[in-house]
Amino acid sequence: MGSRSAGHRTKYLLVTGGVVSSIGKGLTSASIGALMEARGLTVTHMKLDPYINVDPGTMSPYQHGEVYVTDDGAETDLDLGHYERFTSARLTRNHNVTTGRIYETVISKERRGEYLGATVQVIPHITDEIKRRIYAAAGDADIAIIEIGGTVGDIESLPFLEAIRQLKVEQGAQNAMSVHVTLVPHIPTAGEMKTKPTQHSVREMREIGIQPDLLVCRCDRNITQSLKEKIALFSNVPVDRVIPAVDVSCIYELPIALHLEGIDTQIAEQLNIWSRQPDMSKWEETVERFKNPPQGKVRIGVVGKYVHLKDSYKSLHEALVHGGIAGGVSVHLEYIDSTHLERGGSLASHLEHLDAILVPGGFGDRGVEGKISAIRYAREHKIPFFGICLGMQLAVIEYARNVCGLEGASSVEFGEKVTHPVIDLMPDQRGIERKGGTMRLGAYPCKLTPGSRAAEIYGTNEISERHRHRFEFNNDYRAQLTAGGLVLSGTSPDDRLVEIIELRDHPHFIGCQFHPEFKSHPHEAHPLFSSFVRAAIARRESVGRGPRETAEAAPLEMH
Numbered sequence: 001m002g003s004r005s006a007g008h009r010t011k012y013l014l015v016t017g018g019v020v021s022s023i024g025k026g027l028t029s030a031s032i033g034a035l036m037e038a039r040g041l042t043v044t045h046m047k048l049d050p051y052i053n054v055d056p057g058t059m060s061p062y063q064h065g066e067v068y069v070t071d072d073g074a075e076t077d078l079d080l081g082h083y084e085r086f087t088s089a090r091l092t093r094n095h096n097v098t099t100g101r102i103y104e105t106v107i108s109k110e111r112r113g114e115y116l117g118a119t120v121q122v123i124p125h126i127t128d129e130i131k132r133r134i135y136a137a138a139g140d141a142d143i144a145i146i147e148i149g150g151t152v153g154d155i156e157s158l159p160f161l162e163a164i165r166q167l168k169v170e171q172g173a174q175n176a177m178s179v180h181v182t183l184v185p186h187i188p189t190a191g192e193m194k195t196k197p198t199q200h201s202v203r204e205m206r207e208i209g210i211q212p213d214l215l216v217c218r219c220d221r222n223i224t225q226s227l228k229e230k231i232a233l234f235s236n237v238p239v240d241r242v243i244p245a246v247d248v249s250c251i252y253e254l255p256i257a258l259h260l261e262g263i264d265t266q267i268a269e270q271l272n273i274w275s276r277q278p279d280m281s282k283w284e285e286t287v288e289r290f291k292n293p294p295q296g297k298v299r300i301g302v303v304g305k306y307v308h309l310k311d312s313y314k315s316l317h318e319a320l321v322h323g324g325i326a327g328g329v330s331v332h333l334e335y336i337d338s339t340h341l342e343r344g345g346s347l348a349s350h351l352e353h354l355d356a357i358l359v360p361g362g363f364g365d366r367g368v369e370g371k372i373s374a375i376r377y378a379r380e381h382k383i384p385f386f387g388i389c390l391g392m393q394l395a396v397i398e399y400a401r402n403v404c405g406l407e408g409a410s411s412v413e414f415g416e417k418v419t420h421p422v423i424d425l426m427p428d429q430r431g432i433e434r435k436g437g438t439m440r441l442g443a444y445p446c447k448l449t450p451g452s453r454a455a456e457i458y459g460t461n462e463i464s465e466r467h468r469h470r471f472e473f474n475n476d477y478r479a480q481l482t483a484g485g486l487v488l489s490g491t492s493p494d495d496r497l498v499e500i501i502e503l504r505d506h507p508h509f510i511g512c513q514f515h516p517e518f519k520s521h522p523h524e525a526h527p528l529f530s531s532f533v534r535a536a537i538a539r540r541e542s543v544g545r546g547p548r549e550t551a552e553a554a555p556l557e558m559h
């Protein structure tokens with residue numbers, strides 16, 4: 001188990017959550033990863049999800065948040081996005097495992113007779129499979145941070161908790177540590193912070209045999225020393241390991257806040273890791289630029305189909321924030337429901353005040369005509385435009401219809417009988433219908449046309465980006481569309497697939513078939529996002545909107 005070269009041993013941090021869901025286990029795990037990395041250690045992350053779905057690929061983003069795509073094409077939980085943004089860990093399909101996948105493996109082993117006729121049970125067969133996957137995902141990292149989804153007390157998380165209980169025993173206290181994230185609410189009517197929920201959730205942990213080694217207490221105000229002592233006493237955790245996590249206005253502040261509470265020192269101490277104090281200067285600089293942007297604000301409209309929940313565009317939201325940090329501006333996102341743009345009325349009233357317009361990825365035909373109108377508006381009024389995946393496909397459709405005169409141009413995604421299917425399935429995809437089976441997923445190389453805007457923005461001619469889509473630019477229309485002025489500035493190395501389109505004679509009009517938002521970092525914005533935000537600033541200046549005039553609006557609006 002954990003077959004490592006002599007002298008090297010992975011240490012495990014096992015992160016669980018109590019009291020309520022959405023308590024911030026993902027961000028806490030990511031922040032701990034950032035801190036351990038800043039101490040000079042190598043980290044990896046894993047998320048164990050208790051639901052039965054085999055992967056989140058087929059789950060509704062409105063219920064479950066965005067589907068995050070890794071380089072190897074796994075459709076994963078959005079927490080993997082936090083991990084990759086906060087650390088340099090590169091995750092794969094082995095780093096997000098669901099109950100469904102565990103059972104799938106165990107059942108197929110049983111069918112193959114690998115259990116030699118034994119009765120196959122949750123303990124040990126399911127728990128062994130969970131541990132096997134944890135050890136495999138850890139690889140040779142110094143620290144493996146394993147987050148268990150759900151809340152302690154849920155029936156479905158029990159096998160995972162039992163597995164980490166066993167893992168703690170196998171590894172010993174110096175090699176595996178339980179980090180439990182709880183809530184310490186402030187009750188306004190009592191004028192007090194309450195520790196009872198934390199008491200209950202720690203008791204729940206101990207009932208299944210896990211003594212938490214460190215508590216991260218989410219709270220909206222500071223926890224006094226005497227309250228910390230109280231929590232320490234009943235939870236059997238040393239008082240220095242009761243770590244308050246007071247709400248922060250910028251998520252990139254969390255590693256700094258946890259560091260100031262001593263979390264990384266406590267972890268290093270228990271796990272007996274000799275490492276330097278973390279260098280937090282990059283994080284401090286990022287937070288400072290986020291909070292005090294030297295160039296004021298820009299307004300960017302994101303035209304999509306919303307049931308609301310910005311979690312369904314989590315990485316996109318963060319990538320735009322990163323672009324703002326790079327450009328020295330605060331990015332105010334205005335989420336515009338494209339179905340509203342279809343109801344007549346003037347487009348200008350929705351779009352005129354924006355410094356830039358983005359059309360993100362999406363599936364299905366609802367609201368596409370509204371998005372196409374927004375793209376046309378951006379093109380004709382020279383408002384910086386960025387189209388991602390479906391956003392690029394719709395930009396191609398718009399150009400085909402309104403510039404190249406291909407009336408009825410559309411995507412076969414929106415109906416079988418299309419006069420000009422400028423977006424279509426590739427010939428080898430036709431006839432394969434199983435859901436998910438035909439998606440192009442994960443990282444693909446792309447070559448950029450020298451001299452194009454894309455090549456200038458990236459500063460190189462060869463890139464690799466992540467995909468998640470079924471339909472493609474139809475090569476039958478290449479000649480007509482390029483003759484009409486559309487620039488194909490990025491293609492697959494074999495030239496079969498169009499990956500980036502752009503327009504000349506426009507301050508910034510770019511569409512890409514991939515999802516660059518999955519590869520953006522707070523300290524290093526993705527070039528397509530930093531250039532887009534720069535274009536928004538230039539637009540704001542050129543129309544004479546000063547930094548202050550755009551500052552009145554609330555950061556997040558829906559209309």
Ligand code: GLN
Binds near residue numbers: 390
């Ligand atoms: N629905 C489009 C396709 O399948 C675009 C997908 C996306 O935007 N992620 O090709």
